[in-house]
Amino acid sequence: MIEFNSVNKIYNNSIYALNEVNLNIEKGEFVFLVGPSGAGKSTFIKVLLKEIEPTTGKIIVAGTDITTLKPKQVPYYRRKIGVVFQDYRLIPTLSVYENVAFAMRVVEAPLREIRKKVPVVLSLVGLSSKYKAFPHQLSGGEQQRVSLARAIVNNPSILIADEPTGNLDPETAMEIMNTINDINHAGTTVLMATHAKDIVDTMRKRVIAIERGTIMRDEKKGAYGYED
């Protein structure tokens, strides 16, 4: 599903944010991306989203080399990927329902389909009862659920989560993880960057550790492996 071939990202001619990264993530896998701050996790996600270009190397996603995509093709590529962030990034002026519907409007889905799909996804993340609420009326965990609903409403084949539990208390974090796990079980490939030792150690999924731009570990059923 996701393949990195000798990917390098060099800033200012000398700083390696990614250094000869080679990896292969299969369809339906659940992968934790771990490592100290500034190790290259963000760069990894950014090149995958085509927010920045790698200096050298190939990135193949679902059979397409995304480093050769034309600017016009990028939006269509991004539709295959759902993204959630640590800070949720909801639109404050839109209700829960509208925030999720927004993602479908952006890809110009028919109104009928939007009306049908949004309630389904909201019930999937357990927010059916709060569809009228606005982001500021929700707890952090609830906001992250809206963000998850928005990320999956267009049926992406990959879900990228950048520290999705970073702002949440452990209990809420675990709930969010259960939801992400459900999404993964439904067939979506999940790539999650995290600093949450408990979560990684509890879930026992594949763990890829990056330090100074280099992959140091890549273990099936791995552990967090840092003191925190």
Added chain:
Amino acid sequence: MKINTVKYFLSDSIKSIRRNVTVSTASMATVAATLFILGIFLLTILNVNQGILNVESKVEVKIYLNDKITDTQQKDIEMKIRSVDGVVRNDYETKAQALENFRKQLGEQSKSLTEGLEKDNPMPNSFIVKVDKPDTVTSVVKAVTGMPGIDSIKDGREIVDKILSITKTIKWVGGSIFIILIGVSLFLIGNTIKITVYSRRREIGIMKYIGATDWFIRWPFIMEGIMIGALGGIIADVVLFYVYKLAYIKITNGLMMMQLVSPIFVSTYMLALFLGFGILIGVVGSIIALRKFLAV
């Protein structure tokens, strides 16, 4: 683009205009002012042009004949005049007719001035040549100059030249002011759009992650520009219509002879022109503003 999406964009743009009422109003007012001034100049030029047409249609050459002219000389001159292309009419005016006309022009009160002139009529016999356009005047003058029996030649080119030079000045001054104002309008609309884009940069970021195409992101802003421009155009036209109507009534009442462009022209053709221009300013202004902000 789907109708559903267009509706969404429209409501989005209206919301955005409402959110930044002050700035939106300012740029709307600038567009309106720009177009209003354009309209004033356009109407001035159109009316002056119409005036010229009136004058031009009255363009004539007067060829005053010597009292001692022979019949052959007079025939020769008449033939010569007829041979010039563009001559519409050639009337012979006798001394007596000329005096009669002069008296009419002076009016009843000044009758005494011309009394007794019949015996020694100072007015000359003349040919009054009517031509199709001012250029023909030159041809006629050239053709007959130097022919025996002609005392003097008088033509109306001077007046036409004067009017033409005045219109030229009006066009230049109007054109320059208009260009400056267009620049200001573009700048203000651009700024309005920039403020909107800035206040919604998070939203734009989210749209990009979700996979919105650049045009999907641009459209609401462009529509906002279009709405501001179109509204500005309508305001300018409505104001201009009433102002012009007032001027029209005043002028036509005072000067019966003046043929002015009808106010209906302002509420029809000019409305279309203003709408078109307003929309154009809106589109160009917002595209310029978006270029920097949306570089992906």
